Amino acid sequence: MNNMLVTGGCGFIGANFVRYLLEESDFTGRIVNVDKLTYAGNPENLADIETDYKDRYIFIKADICDGKKMAQIFEQYGIDSVCHFAAESHVDRSIVKPDAFIQTNIIGTFNLLESARIHQSRMRLFHHISTDEVYGSLGMEGYFTETTPYKPNSPYSASKASSDHLVRAYYKTYGLPITISNCSNNYGPYQFPEKLIPLIILNAFEGKPLPVYGDGRNVRDWLYVKDHCIAIWTIMKIGTPGETYNVGGNSELENINVVEMICDILDEKNTLSDGRSRRDLITFVKDRPGHDLRYAIDFSKLNKNLNWSPKESFETGIRDTIQWYMDNRKWVERVRSGEYKKWIETHYG
Ligand code: NAD
Ligand code: DAU
Numbered sequence: 001m002n003n004m005l006v007t008g009g010c011g012f013i014g015a016n017f018v019r020y021l022l023e024e025s026d027f028t029g030r031i032v033n034v035d036k037l038t039y040a041g042n043p044e045n046l047a048d049i050e051t052d053y054k055d056r057y058i059f060i061k062a063d064i065c066d067g068k069k070m071a072q073i074f075e076q077y078g079i080d081s082v083c084h085f086a087a088e089s090h091v092d093r094s095i096v097k098p099d100a101f102i103q104t105n106i107i108g109t110f111n112l113l114e115s116a117r118i119h120q121s122r123m124r125l126f127h128h129i130s131t132d133e134v135y136g137s138l139g140m141e142g143y144f145t146e147t148t149p150y151k152p153n154s155p156y157s158a159s160k161a162s163s164d165h166l167v168r169a170y171y172k173t174y175g176l177p178i179t180i181s182n183c184s185n186n187y188g189p190y191q192f193p194e195k196l197i198p199l200i201i202l203n204a205f206e207g208k209p210l211p212v213y214g215d216g217r218n219v220r221d222w223l224y225v226k227d228h229c230i231a232i233w234t235i236m237k238i239g240t241p242g243e244t245y246n247v248g249g250n251s252e253l254e255n256i257n258v259v260e261m262i263c264d265i266l267d268e269k270n271t272l273s274d275g276r277s278r279r280d281l282i283t284f285v286k287d288r289p290g291h292d293l294r295y296a297i298d299f300s301k302l303n304k305n306l307n308w309s310p311k312e313s314f315e316t317g318i319r320d321t322i323q324w325y326m327d328n329r330k331w332v333e334r335v336r337s338g339e340y341k342k343w344i345e346t347h348y349g
Contacts, residue, residue, distance in 0.1 A: 008086030009033030216256030223249030248297025
């Protein structure tokens, strides 16, 4: 893999992955990062990488829904591998306005597959990043395995399921070398503060209400983003083409427990000015429509076949994440105020 196309590299997981690949992994090739820079894409996440890795990192502002542009990029940069993150990723937004989810997650993925198929002779691997949400919802027992039938419940998860099927079909029909990973909830640095963990960290820090959907008893499995990045690179290097791998964090928690842990850690650091515990800020709000009750991942295939397991526990990962948001207030303010969009306009038009 000499010329890897990374899509969505300016988003949360993509930026962590580019950073991991260049700074810590044994990858020796070049990365071409294609990102449309939606509200969730912030090239400032990789500003130092752009300077420090001039010869191995190229950023292109482009939309994966533009098939001609994608074909031109594959041709111009001799793309021989793909790690496809670009997506609309927030379930709540997909409920309010699903349009962009259908375009980017389905049509965008199709465009990339077509470009990869045209250049199939040099294509080493097309790795597709997916989610455990394609499997639907569990009751209080059991785990998702790679053979669990797909049963997506939100426009977001349905669009991701659709893209997974396309990727798999290109392997079966055309022999395109693909792998797919279905991962649980990530958390860590650079996550856009609309998702539960960064939203709660920032609101709790500032003494604002902490919105918890429904009764807060929904369960998610939490994975520290760097562990996800290591899993992806492991699959890309030694995974079997045509295969799907589940990735999980071994950290199932009810939402209310996650929120309470964040409150307690922040209270340890400093108390609110009125002396209240941050748990008093918890506000139960109207539930998400079609809210999946529980996700839990069986990642024994990835563990047994490729020797991967998560290194970070939730207890340590959440502390590091809270500290990152405390140490990066400027990033938070620029993302929240939309200030970074002005920077994008000046740099990339
Ligand atoms: P994110 O929303 O933080 O980032 C998405 C990135 O894709 C942004 O940089 C955005 O600008 C870019 N993008 C969106 N539409 C585009 C388009 N049309 N063309 C080019 N770029 C476009 O998302 P994330 O949380 O980093 O998720 C990345 C991938 O991982 C997604 O495919 C998501 O479904 C999957 N995933 C996420 C999680 C999670 O917990 N965050 C878990 C499992 C799987
Ligand atoms: O499981 C993997 C998925 O995890 C990814 O595919 C998605 O891209 C990613 O966004 C995430 O989806 P969730 O819907 O699980 O994540 P979110 O952070 O939005 O919500 C986590 C849980 O917290 C969920 O049960 C809803 C709840 N929640 C969320 C928000 C934003 C709240 O109770 N209050 C909130 O304000």
